[in-house]
Amino acid sequence: MNCAKSRKMILLKDAGELDAKRCHELDGHLAACSECRDFFRDMVSLRSIAHSAVRSGEPSARVVEAVLSTAPIVKNRPGKIFALSFTRFAALAAGFVLLVGGALIIAPWNRNSDASSSSAGDVSTIVAMLSVEHENSSTAPENGNPAQLRQLARQLLEMEGINAGADDESPEFILLFEPQPTDLQSRSISGSLPGECV
Amino acid sequence: MNLNEVEESDGALVTRYLNGEADALETLVNRHKIRMYTFILNMTRSREEAEDVFQEVWLRVIKNIGGYREKNLAAWLMRIAHNLVIDRWRTRKETVSIDAEGGESIASLERSAPESSPAENAAEREITARVAAAINELPAEQREVVLLRLELDMPFKEIAAIQRVSIGTALARMQYGLSKLRRVLRQEYSALKEDA
Numbered sequence: 001m002n003c004a005k006s007r008k009m010i011l012l013k014d015a016g017e018l019d020a021k022r023c024h025e026l027d028g029h030l031a032a033c034s035e036c037r038d039f040f041r042d043m044v045s046l047r048s049i050a051h052s053a054v055r056s057g058e059p060s061a062r063v064v065e066a067v068l069s070t071a072p073i074v075k076n077r078p079g080k081i082f083a084l085s086f087t088r089f090a091a092l093a094a095g096f097v098l099l100v101g102g103a104l105i106i107a108p109w110n111r112n113s114d115a116s117s118s119s120a121g122d123v124s125t126i127v128a129m130l131s132v133e134h135e136n137s138s139t140a141p142e143n144g145n146p147a148q149l150r151q152l153a154r155q156l157l158e159m160e161g162i163n164a165g166a167d168d169e170s171p172e173f174i175l176l177f178e179p180q181p182t183d184l185q186s187r188s189i190s191g192s193l194p195g196e197c198v
Numbered sequence: 199m200n201l202n203e204v205e206e207s208d209g210a211l212v213t214r215y216l217n218g219e220a221d222a223l224e225t226l227v228n229r230h231k232i233r234m235y236t237f238i239l240n241m242t243r244s245r246e247e248a249e250d251v252f253q254e255v256w257l258r259v260i261k262n263i264g265g266y267r268e269k270n271l272a273a274w275l276m277r278i279a280h281n282l283v284i285d286r287w288r289t290r291k292e293t294v295s296i297d298a299e300g301g302e303s304i305a306s307l308e309r310s311a312p313e314s315s316p317a318e319n320a321a322e323r324e325i326t327a328r329v330a331a332a333i334n335e336l337p338a339e340q341r342e343v344v345l346l347r348l349e350l351d352m353p354f355k356e357i358a359a360i361q362r363v364s365i366g367t368a369l370a371r372m373q374y375g376l377s378k379l380r381r382v383l384r385q386e387y388s389a390l391k392e393d394a
Contacts, residue, residue: 039380049383050349053330057236070257
């Protein structure tokens with residue numbers, strides 16, 4: 001280690017920034033070099049003198065007061081709070097627009113499927129009602145007369161403004177409207193147990 | 199300053215301030231004001247200018263405190279102060295003569311050595327005054343390193359970061375500065391020996 005490097009090491013050691021290995025090397029150099037020892041000694045002296053030599057002081061109370069009086073304006077950071085609120089608001093608005101837009105696009109499709117499902121629902125209800133009526137009324141069509149039930153169901157649906165289909169013999173219509181005797185019994189509001197025949 | 203203020207870290211105070219507690223900023227200002235002001239005063243060598251810079255540093259801190267991510271607030275403050283002082287030097291060529299006001303330093307020396315004899319006091323005052331003058335005569339970048347290291351006890355890593363130079367450059371500046379101060383010191387010691 002030469003003296004130039006040693007003096008840098010002395011400065012680093014004084015600042016607590018020298019690792020153990022280099023500290024050991026430095027100690028070896030200082031033991032052999034009186035000039036570097038003088039440098040080290042002078043640095044220690046200068047440190048103590050510098051504390052006295054350097055002008056120290058503190059800012060006037062007026063300046064500190066001025067700093068602190070400025071702070072409340074900044075500390076609330078209305079701009080930042082507004083920015084955050086605006087971002088949240090924008091995100092919510094975008095979400096709302098997407099939701100409404102999506103609903104408007106999907107609505108016609110839903111309307112079609114609703115119509116068919118409501119027809120099916122209505123038919124099921126009508127058929128169930130008819131079966132109950134049949135159980136309670138002597139004027140009702142005879143059990144197991146699907147043609148009469150179909151006719152009644154169609155009339156009722158037409159009264160409700162639902163087109164049950166001109167072709168009442170179509171497979172779908174039969175599937176939906178054909179009142180199977182067991183089905184009628186199971187759907188009966190009277191609550192008869194399945195399998196029990198009247 | 200009470201015990202709680204000492205225990206509370208700068209980072210915690212910054213967080214409290216950001217949550218709207220104004221007293222946290224007051225604690226921060228009071229905690230750092232002497233070191234920061236001493237540094238600025240010795241760089242600007244003018245009380246009036248030092249107060250302006252001090253205020254400006256804190257205004258910048260308040261403005262940018264939301265983005266504060268550093269671990270060392272003191273280093274951040276010194277870096278801002280350094281930048282403001284440099285900006286001032288750039289806009290106005292440094293024409294300030296060496297400030298001969300040594301009153302505070304001499305007063306503190308007297309307080310620090312109350313048991314010295316009048317002759318010793320006079321000699322120490324002389325040495326201190328010469329060293330103070332020598333520090334003032336150093337080029338700004340060397341003076342800054344000497345101040346940050348000897349007076350504010352900052353590590354070279356932070357000094358290098360403040361000056362935006364390598365640690366090697368900061369060490370070299372310190373060495374140059376110390377060499378000049380040592381010359382003054384040795385001259386004074388030699389003169390003392392001759393007088394004795």
